[in-house]
Amino acid sequence: MPQFLGDVHRLARSFPPCTHVLNACVDRYHFTVALAAALLSGRTSLLPSSQAPDMMRQLGAFAADVICLTDEPERGHGLRCMAYPREGVDACADSTTSFCATNRMALIDEGQLLAYVFTSGSTGAPLPYRKSFGRLVACVREQARRLGFAGAHRWAILATVPPQHMYGLEASVLLPLANGHALCAERPFYPADVAAALERVPRPRALISTPVHLRALLASGVALPPVDLVLSSTAPLPQQLAAEIEGRFDARLLEIYGSTETGQIALRRPTQTAEWCLYPGVSLEPEGEASWASGGHIEQRTRLQDVLEMTGKDRFLLHGRATDLVNIAGKRSSLAYLNYQLNSIPGVEDGAFFHVEESPQRSHTGIERVAACVVAPSLDATRLLMALRQRIDAVFLPRPLVFVAQLPRNGTGKLPLTTLRSLAARAKSAATG
């Protein structure tokens, strides 16, 4: 613990002049030290939703004095960079780090801005959302109560999610920090690595993950060590899968519902109920294909693109996503945003992303991609994809990508989904013969 505080104070003193820090640290301990160092020195952290070059450039435009703090300095981010210090500072980088509040800890005003998180709007520029320290702490303290982390035991919390995303920021960084639990620096990827990392930490231990990784763990055949809690978010888990996870890990599985804009706002245990239970003070107003969320720890009234049905004062059911919303492996975007990016590429005359049909033969990871039809006579797939990579996160790259002479727009300029899908199907069978 003195190590953590020492690292934080050392880093806080070594920032060059700047008021914003883009925290691109991959190691969770480095990330947390950097976040705390920025907070303590009155700086605001910027947390990018993707590392696409255009996004990084736009964040540079958002805050002209921004310094990008990275523990992978060899990766060029196109911004003024600062390397996370190596010598002496991270002796425990690979092990569990404990942190708990003492009277040596500085007091932070609850109104102080911890960070801006960013989402993709329907136009090109990323949209900033303020996250103030006090509201975040209140939120993760409630989370701790609901997860059963508010007692005397010190939990070890291991996550497969990045600390920059809202879910990871709350569950794998702030939750341990604000409640006296241990966070794990590593972010295991392969199922064998996740199992090994879990074995290494003491109990009680929790796994913070997503449907993609949880499915992979079950499908891998790796022996799963017992844990004391599994937490999932970014997309709803089917009840059957939830039951299998509880059985294999011998633990409760809880799910979080939330968004980048609002943070987490509801919780449920899917093996017991389909209903979500809202956090204190939060209210939802369904409106057509969307819902407005406000109150509690939410910073501002926010439109959520999910179809929700209230079943009680603080309970609701999730019926499905709005057709414009895209959620791939927990990363969210919208067809409007993706179309904007596609059509801004020089050489693209017309283009449209769309959801492919749910295939009967689901992959192990259960991922559904987005496809795109495009009119771009002067471009080939390679150049188009390269241009897209500059603008959007790689998970949203279209599969398939279909070149056509003309988009099948109907009389009113709309693109019927069925026509787009049959175009894609024809292209696929032509390619694979």
Add this chain to the structure above:
Amino acid sequence: MSDKAASKRQLSAPANADTLIAEVARLIVQALNLELAPAEIAPDQPLYGEGLGLDSIDILEIALVVSKHYGVQLRADSEENGRIFGSLRQLVDYITAHRTK
């Protein structure tokens, strides 16, 4: 083992490698629902990022397929600086060296 058997094994090794390359290419195309024929994956072209343009979700999917078919559990520290997914050939070499099925 007799000399004859040993040299017989040596002669058949290149043919087996090609078969395995074709087999793994087929598994990748199927598992990822890619819109190209297995033979179109050039054995030395990068798989991740540029080249075939796979992302980390695809890597996870391939890792699962590889563990199911060949009994190999991929680990981050076994990746040797990303060489396993550097190309189809490198992936196949790794499978050949570690397969248990």
